[in-house]
Amino acid sequence: MRLQAIAWDRLAELLADRLAGLAPADGGTWPRVGFDGAPAARARDLAERVGEALRVRGRSPLVVGSEGFLRPASLRLEHGRRDVESYYSDWFDTRALWREVFRPLAPGGSGRILPDLWDPATDRATRSSYVQLSPRGVLLFHGPLLLRHSFPFDLTVHLLLSPAALRRRTPEADRWTLPAFERYELENDPAGTADVLVRADDPRHPAWNG
Numbered sequence: 385m386r387l388q389a390i391a392w393d394r395l396a397e398l399l400a401d402r403l404a405g406l407a408p409a410d411g412g413t414w415p416r417v418g419f420d421g422a423p424a425a426r427a428r429d430l431a432e433r434v435g436e437a438l439r440v441r442g443r444s445p446l447v448v449g450s451e452g453f454l455r456p457a458s459l460r461l462e463h464g465r466r467d468v469e470s471y472y473s474d475w476f477d478t479r480a481l482w483r484e485v486f487r488p489l490a491p492g493g494s495g496r497i498l499p500d501l502w503d504p505a506t507d508r509a510t511r512s513s514y515v516q517l518s519p520r521g522v523l524l525f526h527g528p529l530l531l532r533h534s535f536p537f538d539l540t541v542h543l544l545l546s547p548a549a550l551r552r553r554t555p556e557a558d559r560w561t562l563p564a565f566e567r568y569e570l571e572n573d574p575a576g577t578a579d580v581l582v583r584a585d586d587p588r589h590p591a592w593n594g
Contacts, residue, residue, distance in 0.1 A: 400437030421543030424553035450527025452500025542578035
């Protein structure tokens with residue numbers, strides 16, 4: 385696949401142009417956009433850049449991250465702090481994400497979502513308030529391993545890191561998670577299935593498929 389070099393700010397502007405008129409495929413009110421990538425790819429940064437660009441275009445973005453929906457430590461660490469299978473399958477509370485984020489944005493939904501549920505630092509509920517999306521609202525959801533869950537995204541962006549870049553940019557303490565991303569690539573082919581592909585090996589010089 386041919387990729388074109390681009391600056392992060394320009395990438396955010398072009399994605400915002402695309403999203404400004406995006407209509408949900410299921411006939412709902414609020415578009416849902418997924419920014420998928422390993423933590424080292426910094427999908428949150430791109431989601432926030434796109435959010436700022438959307439505000440200028442008259443949309444009301446809400447950036448939500450999967451790290452706010454981790455399961456309690458007693459559940460996600462049941463098999464140890466470095467269990468790859470648990471990280472791949474059990475760390476994130478997908479039921480809560482469906483209940484609190486995606487179903488409220490489905491056709492006929494309230495548009496009232498919970499931006500986070502669990503604080504991994506304190507291992508306690510965040511007690512955040514619900515947020516009501518306006519009719520011009522857009523969900524920008526970011527996190528790792530997103531494309532294996534069948535979330536109802538209207539557009540997906542995958543931030544790709546080569547194996548060498550992923551290892552280099554992942555802190556030593558977190559490198560035990562790398563086999564999970566290898567499995568994700570093999571089983572889900574996120575680079576081939578995402579609507580937009582961004583190669584982020586060099587954080588200063590991304591490239592994308594346009």
